[in-house]
Amino acid sequence: MKNSLYILILLFAVTSCKKDDPEPVVTSSGPMHPVSFTIESVVMTGFNALDNFGDYWDSSTNSPDPFIEIFKSGAIVYSSVSVGGADNETSYPMNTSATGSMPILFSEGESMRLRVWEYDAAPDIQYMDQLFMDDAYNFFYTGDQAESFTDVFVSTDVSDINFLISGTFEY
Numbered sequence: 001m002k003n004s005l006y007i008l009i010l011l012f013a014v015t016s017c018k019k020d021d022p023e024p025v026v027t028s029s030g031p032m033h034p035v036s037f038t039i040e041s042v043v044m045t046g047f048n049a050l051d052n053f054g055d056y057w058d059s060s061t062n063s064p065d066p067f068i069e070i071f072k073s074g075a076i077v078y079s080s081v082s083v084g085g086a087d088n089e090t091s092y093p094m095n096t097s098a099t100g101s102m103p104i105l106f107s108e109g110e111s112m113r114l115r116v117w118e119y120d121a122a123p124d125i126q127y128m129d130q131l132f133m134d135d136a137y138n139f140f141y142t143g144d145q146a147e148s149f150t151d152v153f154v155s156t157d158v159s160d161i162n163f164l165i166s167g168t169f170e171y
């Protein structure tokens with residue numbers, strides 16, 4: 001009996017405590033954190049004129065006909081049309097799609113691979129280079145609660161194929 005009474009008192013104390021606890025204060029100024037971002041524009045701004053063997057990318061015309069592929073977490077989600085006879089010091093938007101479309105949505109933790117090819121009639125399409133981001137969200141989002149990012153510079157590992165990437169954050 002004494003134990004039950006003790007438990008009852010304890011229970012009452014606990015419930016009272018809970019009742020007395022103030023409601024959590026919800027402030028409107030809490031840090032915002034994007035849930036995802038979209039890539040809206042990829043512009044190729046330059047590349048090595050010669051390939052890794054010191055040859056022109058496209059033997060017949062010297063200049064390559066590059067196109068890009070974008071992979072999200074290993075799956076291809078976008079490919080562009082190729083730029084015919086691209087000059088290696090000229091900028092080219094790669095936003096005209098062959099498959100998929102922009103904007104391309106990425107959530108936190110998803111990897112991104114940007115792969116570049118030199119177009120020829122199949123099967124002679126030649127790999128040019130690529131870059132890989134293990135966590136694209138944390139590459140583009142710098143924690144400043146920005147609404148968008150503009151012309152973020154990225155470059156491939158071997159052939160220095162340069163890009164400026166722009167997009168939007170979703171909150």
Ligand SMILES: [Ca+2]
Nearest residue numbers: 058065119120
């Ligand atoms: Ca070609």
